[in-house]
Amino acid sequence: MKNLFKILEGNPIREKEIEILSRIKALREQNSFSQYEMGQKLGISQNAYYKIEKGYTKLDLQRLIQLSYIFEIELCKLVC
Secondary structure, three states: OHHHHHHHOOOHHHHHHHHHHHHHHHHHHHOOOOHHHHHHHHOOOHHHHHHHHHOOOOOOHHHHHHHHHHHOOOHHHHHO
8 A cells, every 4th residue: 555655646636635635634633623523513423534534535525615614714725
């Protein structure tokens, strides 16, 4: 698996994904939300939220909108 991440390292799409996931984690921590609390706010389990934050589950537009609403920021500020 480590080699796969090494291959994807130069991929601009993957790099943007990693940037967005890092932003989501930072916003969660700034708001003092646990992964469990985020799961509750999104209507999913803590484990499902963990998978989102780690990039194991792809984010769709609906989930990004939910996250921007929870963090009280514009969607563009989350993904741009």
